[in-house]
Amino acid sequence: LRQGILFVVLLAVSATCGYAGFVNGGFETGDMSSWTATGGSWHGGWPMNPANYNNPSQFVGAVVTPGPDPIVGAALNRVYSGSYSVRVNDRINDYTVGVISQTVTDYTDPNIYFAWSAVLEGSHVANDSDNFTLALVDVTAGNEVLVNRSYSSYSATGLFNNTNGWYWTPWQTEQLSVGDRQHHTFTLTLLASDCPYGGHAGYVYLDGFGAAAPIQGDPSVPEPASMGLIGLGLAGLVWYRRRK
Ligand SMILES: [Ca+2]
Numbered sequence: 001l002r003q004g005i006l007f008v009v010l011l012a013v014s015a016t017c018g019y020a021g022f023v024n025g026g027f028e029t030g031d032m033s034s035w036t037a038t039g040g041s042w043h044g045g046w047p048m049n050p051a052n053y054n055n056p057s058q059f060v061g062a063v064v065t066p067g068p069d070p071i072v073g074a075a076l077n078r079v080y081s082g083s084y085s086v087r088v089n090d091r092i093n094d095y096t097v098g099v100i101s102q103t104v105t106d107y108t109d110p111n112i113y114f115a116w117s118a119v120l121e122g123s124h125v126a127n128d129s130d131n132f133t134l135a136l137v138d139v140t141a142g143n144e145v146l147v148n149r150s151y152s153s154y155s156a157t158g159l160f161n162n163t164n165g166w167y168w169t170p171w172q173t174e175q176l177s178v179g180d181r182q183h184h185t186f187t188l189t190l191l192a193s194d195c196p197y198g199g200h201a202g203y204v205y206l207d208g209f210g211a212a213a214p215i216q217g218d219p220s221v222p223e224p225a226s227m228g229l230i231g232l233g234l235a236g237l238v239w240y241r242r243r244k
């Protein structure tokens with residue numbers, strides 16, 4: 001029996017190791033641990049000066065719990081998967097910028113997943129808008145940009161709905177195949193900003209950054225993958241006991 005239990009434990013450990021590259025990618029610790037979070041202010045002028053938003057003590061945003069988005073309502077849940085997500089920037093018009101990033105090294109899983117949703121207050125022109133940029137780059141390949149989602153409320157496309165003058169997207173899930181980039185280093189960065197004249201705000205939610213597809217909804221429902229592993233472990237236990 002002891003060897004059977006050991007088998008179960010080993011399976012659990014090997015499952016964990018496969019996703020070791022990402023830490024707290026779904027914010028399920030309830031805080032920003034393992035993420036770099038900075039921020040600052042954007043006063044006047046396009047493009048934005050990075051020196052103005054690299055202050056760790058001025059991060060604008062928060063880890064949030066499930067519930068209706070305060071602008072959109074029940075049509076948009078603040079959390080995509082599990083009990084928490086992060087909201088970068090806020091809905092107050094006060095020139096703020098929020099930035100988060102995480103880097104994974106020596107990545108060996110075949111895919112990278114994440115989910116995002118944006119809520120942007122309607123504005124005027126491209127250089128006078130709240131905006132965001134969500135990018136995944138392959139650092140090993142000279143910072144090659146693999147995913148770049150960049151919108152302002154001025155450039156909002158058919159991806160966006162409009163509620164009371166705010167443009168918003170349903171949750172967007174991204175799957176990126178990186179099986180041919182074994183052992184590379186990747187960085188995910190999300191910047192969300194008010195407009196530079198303090199007239200319009202916008203924010204972006206992020207969740208489920210990891211090697212497995214994030215599962216939408218209730219955290220109490222176990223992921224199919226882990227259920228399968230538990231089943232395998234139990235099968236191993238039965239096999240061992242029969243053999244004995
Ligand atoms: Ca989550």
Ligand SMILES: [Ca+2]
Pocket residue numbers: 089090091092093094095096194201
């Ligand atoms: Ca703000």
